[in-house]
Amino acid sequence: MDVKELKLMANTIRQDIIRMVSNANSGHPAGALGMADIFAALYFKVLNHNPKKPDWVDRDRLVLSNGHICAVRYSSMARSGYFPVSELLTFRKLNSRLQGHPSYNDLSGVESSSGSLGQGISVSVGMAIASRLDKKKNYVFCVSSDGDLNEGSSWEAINAAAKWKLDNLIVIVDRNYIQISGKTEEIWPLDPLDKKFESFNWKVYNIDGHNIKEIISTLKKAKKEKGKPKVIIARTIIGKGVSYMENNHEWHGKPPNEEEAKKAIAELDEKRKKII
């Protein structure tokens, strides 16, 4: 896909997120919307994967540590062919494979169960070590977030990744400066986040998490960098694409009502016309 097609895909993913969360009348729309550009780039450009063979042993792994934003992952998976798009509307229903937090046992292609913050980087470190021991050439990508990095266990894993010089590990941080109850720098500050990662011996890239060209070129660069684990700190806007959700922590875990969902879809339709 070229950049324009990826922008359109990110818009489609955003519309899916609104429909899923609104249909379920529960879920986490804002963080998911903020990561749509990165997930479009990952699933449709960067990941070496085969949606028809989710268990292919040489695939790149994508671990989602901030599991609550899983609507963005489910939409990306459906749109790239892991399962029918119609299944997206079972999101958060009883017995659905698309649980409110991802379940490894229920859906092939989900690499680890998540939702309990602070575990994904550890899981990814384990996968990266295993790949190296197996002499595999694949990469382990881990999506983390400010809230995920508020957990001390994340930093133990970050330290371990540097000890093992895991250059097959790339963490992408959803740096929207917001978590469940407000602004990160007021609740549990992380800045200077890039300097912290550097002092842990990681290679750091700061990017605009909505610039698809920059997302792709940085991921390419990061894959080539040898000898260190790598982190891409992606500055994102929570709720991106839906005016009343942007930069507003109240939409962290609240579904839009019918009228609000209609407004969101209309706004996204307008944006879509501008991309075309």
Ligand SMILES: Cc1ncc(C[n+]2csc(CCOP(=O)(O)OP(=O)(O)O)c2C)c(N)n1
């Ligand atoms: C170990 C753990 N503690 C607390 C929670 C409750 N919780 C769910 S999301 C969240 C905040 C996450 O921050 P972030 O990922 O930055 O949220 P977003 O940007 O998507 O609003 C918290 C504290 C949790 N899921 N896991």
Ligand SMILES: [Mg+2]
């Ligand atoms: Mg956040």
